[in-house]
Amino acid sequence: MMSLPTTDRNRLQQDLDALSAITEPGIPWTRRSFTPMFLEGRRHLEERFRAEGLSTEIDAAGNLVGRWQGEDPSLPVLMTGSHSDTVPSGGRFDGIAGIVCGLAAIGALRAAGYRPRHTIELVDFLAEEPSEWGLSCIGSRGMAGALGPEHLAMKGPDNEALADAIRRVGGAPEEIRQHRRTDIGGFVEIHIEQGPVLERLGIPVGIVTAIAGIARLRIRIEGEAAHAGTAPMTMRADAGVAMASLVLALRDAARAVEGQGHFTATVGIIRFEPGGANVVPGSAEVIVDIRAESDQAMDDFLVLAEKLASQSAAKENCRVAVLEKLSRTFAVACDPSLRAAIADSAGELNLQTLPLASGAGHDAAFVAQIAPAAMIFVPSRDGKSHTPEEWTDTEALALAADLLTRMLVRLDQRPETPRHP
Numbered sequence: 001m002m003s004l005p006t007t008d009r010n011r012l013q014q015d016l017d018a019l020s021a022i023t024e025p026g027i028p029w030t031r032r033s034f035t036p037m038f039l040e041g042r043r044h045l046e047e048r049f050r051a052e053g054l055s056t057e058i059d060a061a062g063n064l065v066g067r068w069q070g071e072d073p074s075l076p077v078l079m080t081g082s083h084s085d086t087v088p089s090g091g092r093f094d095g096i097a098g099i100v101c102g103l104a105a106i107g108a109l110r111a112a113g114y115r116p117r118h119t120i121e122l123v124d125f126l127a128e129e130p131s132e133w134g135l136s137c138i139g140s141r142g143m144a145g146a147l148g149p150e151h152l153a154m155k156g157p158d159n160e161a162l163a164d165a166i167r168r169v170g171g172a173p174e175e176i177r178q179h180r181r182t183d184i185g186g187f188v189e190i191h192i193e194q195g196p197v198l199e200r201l202g203i204p205v206g207i208v209t210a211i212a213g214i215a216r217l218r219i220r221i222e223g224e225a226a227h228a229g230t231a232p233m234t235m236r237a238d239a240g241v242a243m244a245s246l247v248l249a250l251r252d253a254a255r256a257v258e259g260q261g262h263f264t265a266t267v268g269i270i271r272f273e274p275g276g277a278n279v280v281p282g283s284a285e286v287i288v289d290i291r292a293e294s295d296q297a298m299d300d301f302l303v304l305a306e307k308l309a310s311q312s313a314a315k316e317n318c319r320v321a322v323l324e325k326l327s328r329t330f331a332v333a334c335d336p337s338l339r340a341a342i343a344d345s346a347g348e349l350n351l352q353t354l355p356l357a358s359g360a361g362h363d364a365a366f367v368a369q370i371a372p373a374a375m376i377f378v379p380s381r382d383g384k385s386h387t388p389e390e391w392t393d394t395e396a397l398a399l400a401a402d403l404l405t406r407m408l409v410r411l412d413q414r415p416e417t418p419r420h421p
C-alpha cells in the first residue's frame with residue numbers, strides 16, 4: 001500500500017470555522033434545512049467541493065453530491081458524507097463533522113496524487129434533522145427510494161408542500177423513486193457521538209454497531225380530580241401519583257434490560273389535568289421515548305410497559321385510559337465487513353476503537369437500505385449535543401479523517417467491492 005497522506009489540520013479547521021460561521025445571527029449555530037441560511041451553507045460547500053476537484057450536482061432528493069470519478073466506471077461507488085442542516089443552536093459539529101472530514105480525506109488523497117478505481121462521492125444529505133415539515137432524514141430517505149407521495153405532500157411553513165420545498169433547493173421530487181440508488185458499494189458516515197462514552201473512556205474512535213430502533217408510546221392514566229384540601233389522602237384516585245410511579249417503574253425496567261446492547265427509556269413530556277395547584281390530578285399523560293439496539297428487547301419492553309402501566313394505575317385506584325404506540329422504527333445493524341475495515345484501518349493508525357450503538361437516528365440508517373453502511377463516532381466534549389456548547393476537538397476530527405482516508409483506500413483496493421444483495 002502507498003504511504004498514505006495525513007489530514008491537513010489547518011485546512012480542516014478552516015472548513016469547520018467557515019461552515020459553522022454560516023449561522024442565523026443571534027442564534028449560533030443554526031442552519032435550518034430549506035432556509036436561506038441553509039442554502040448559503042450549501043453554496044459555500046459547493047465551492048469547497050469543486051475546489052477539491054469534485055464535480056457537483058443536486059440529486060432528485062435534494063442532496064448535494066460531490067463526485068470524484070474513478071478509473072473503472074463499472075465498479076460501485078464508495079460514498080461518505082453527512083448533513084449540513086442543524087437543529088436550532090446545535091449545529092457546530094453535528095452533521096458538518098462528517099462533511100468536513102470527507103473533504104479532508106478526499107483533499108489528502110488528491111494532494112498525494114491518488115487515483116481511485118472506484119468513484120468516490122461526498123454527500124451533504126438534505127434535512128437530516130427533524131424539519132418544519134415534520135420529517136427527518138429527507139435526503140437519505142429519498143436516495144433509498146423511501147420518500148413516498150405521503151411524505152412529499154406533507155406541509156411546512158406557509159403551507160408549502162415538501163415536494164415544492166425539495167424543488168426549491170434544486171431537487172426533482174417527481175424523479176426520486178426512479179433515482180433510487182443501486183450503485184453504492186459502501187457508505188461510511190463520520191459523526192460526533194453526541195453522548196459521553198468515548199470521552200469518558202478516552203477512546204478516539206467509536207465503531208457503530210447499530211443505529212437504535214425508536215418507539216414512542218402515549219400513555220394516559222385517569223383517576224378522579226378532587227379538591228386538594230378536602231379529599232383525604234386515603235380516599236383519592238390521584239392520576240398524577242400513579243403516573244409518577246409509572247415513570248419510575250419504566251426507568252427501573254429500562255435499567256434492568258441487560259445483555260441486549262444499548263437500551264434507553266425516557267419520559268420527556270408529562271401533563272396533569274386539570275392542572276391546578278389545589279387540584280388532585282384527574283388524569284395524567286406522558287410520551288415515552290424508547291430506543292433499543294435489539295428489536296427483541298424493544299418488543300419485550302413494549303409488553304412490559306403495558307403491564308407496569310396497569311399496575312401503577314391500579315395501585316392508586318386509577319385506570320389506563322390510553323396506551324398507544326405513536327411510532328416504531330427498527331434497529332439497523334451496521335455492515336460487518338465495513339466495521340472490520342474501520343477496525344483494521346484504525347489499527348494501522350494505532351487508534352483505539354470501541355464498538356458502540358447509536359441512540360440517535362442518522363442518514364446511514366436509510367442508506368443501509370440500499371448499500372452496506374457503517375459509522376465512525378468521534379468524542380463529544382461532556383457528551384453534549386444539540387446545544388451551543390457542543391464541541392469536538394479539531395485533532396479528534398483530523399484523526400477520524402485520517403482513518404477515513406485509509407478506509408477509502410482499503411475499500412478502493414479491495415479485489416471486489418461486494419454489491420448489496
Ligand SMILES: [Zn+2]
Nearest residue numbers: 094095128191
Ligand atoms: Zn447529525
